[in-house]
Amino acid sequence: MQRIHFDAADFARTRLRPTVGPLVETAFAAGLLSRSVGAPYARWRGQVTKRLPRWSSPPGHGGGVPDPEALIEQAERYGEDAGAVDRPSELPDVWQAAVAPYWDQLRAYLEAECEARGRIVMAGGVEQLLATLHPRMIWRSPVLEIPGGPDEDIHLDGRGLVLVPSVFLNHRPGRLMAATAENGQAVLAFAAPPDPARAAALWEEPDGREQSLGALVGQTRAAALRVLRATCTTSQLADQLGISAAGASQHTAVLRETGLITTRRIRNTVLHTVTPLGVALLDGRVVRSVSPQNAVRQRTRSALESVPQQRRAS
Numbered sequence: 001m002q003r004i005h006f007d008a009a010d011f012a013r014t015r016l017r018p019t020v021g022p023l024v025e026t027a028f029a030a031g032l033l034s035r036s037v038g039a040p041y042a043r044w045r046g047q048v049t050k051r052l053p054r055w056s057s058p059p060g061h062g063g064g065v066p067d068p069e070a071l072i073e074q075a076e077r078y079g080e081d082a083g084a085v086d087r088p089s090e091l092p093d094v095w096q097a098a099v100a101p102y103w104d105q106l107r108a109y110l111e112a113e114c115e116a117r118g119r120i121v122m123a124g125g126v127e128q129l130l131a132t133l134h135p136r137m138i139w140r141s142p143v144l145e146i147p148g149g150p151d152e153d154i155h156l157d158g159r160g161l162v163l164v165p166s167v168f169l170n171h172r173p174g175r176l177m178a179a180t181a182e183n184g185q186a187v188l189a190f191a192a193p194p195d196p197a198r199a200a201a202l203w204e205e206p207d208g209r210e211q212s213l214g215a216l217v218g219q220t221r222a223a224a225l226r227v228l229r230a231t232c233t234t235s236q237l238a239d240q241l242g243i244s245a246a247g248a249s250q251h252t253a254v255l256r257e258t259g260l261i262t263t264r265r266i267r268n269t270v271l272h273t274v275t276p277l278g279v280a281l282l283d284g285r286v287v288r289s290v291s292p293q294n295a296v297r298q299r300t301r302s303a304l305e306s307v308p309q310q311r312r313a314s
Contacts, residue, residue: 002149002176004188006142006156011126013160013185017239018114019107020164020189022220024177026095027072028168028189033098035171040199044102047203051097072175099168100219104226105202106167107240113165113192133163133190134173146188148172159184165192167202217260217281224251225282228261231273 006014019025033052037045071094099106120129131139138145154176166189169175174190194202217225220241227240238248252272255261260278264271274282 009158
């Protein structure tokens with residue numbers, strides 16, 4: 001059992017974030033594929049195992065899949081970016097088959113979950129949030145007890161804690177990930193599985209457009225474009241995607257250079273917005289089948305060739 005110790009400064013600095021990030025969520029999904037699943041995940045698993053047949057049987061039953069904990073540790077080392085799944089590992093296949101097709105729905109679900117937890121904080125404070133985080137977590141002020149992990153005491157030392165819901169963390173109530181900390185803050189992912197009614201909306205079969213857009217610009221940048229339909233700052237984008245501010249800044253730089261977003265500064269605030277070209281790309285009017293080797297070079301040219309002249313002029 002892990003025991004997380006809080007002091008007054010930790011309460012003040014504890015915050016919620018909508019997602020732990022695509023890479024770690026992918027590793028959690030790999031863990032769920034390797035275990036028996038309940039009704040909320042049955043439809044998802046059926047769809048995924050058609051795309052990844054070797055994951056249809058858990059380890060020890062002929063599945064031959066890697067240790068999910070090793071994948072989680074790998075995701076923690078890579079840290080922040082679903083675009084990093086081009087590294088040699090099992091993560092790319094799981095991301096493409098099990099997470100990427102549903103990422104928009106998953107992110108919306110996690111944002112709603114985060115907002116609901118935020119209302120608990122407004123009504124009863126951080127202690128009320130910690131007391132209701134998960135039925136198997138026990139809050140004995142000032143200590144949060146988390147079963148299922150190593151037997152250790154963790155002192156936050158005034159840095160606080162980032163609390164993040166996870167759809168696919170299912171075999172234990174929470175997982176502390178100091179390796180993905182930002183600004184010295186540890187991250188605690190807590191299980192937030194959907195009920196059967198909400199799960200039905202999560203596992204709608206995707207059309208080919210989402211996958212094509214991800215192949216063209218990269219999955220994380222595709223997700224960033226969707227978020228930036230509503231203008232936001234770099235830090236807001238980072239929180240929405242579950243990546244670092246530095247990672248978000250890198251992605252917005254590439255999107256800006258290719259004409260898919262614009263950036264403007266208002267005093268000390270930098271705001272990013274999708275351009276008409278970016279909107280056309282999101283709506284599927286300019287997506288082309290492009291090989292990964294040529295994607296960066298060709299994506300802007302292909303897009304420009306397909307956008308109506310009046311939109312380019314604007």
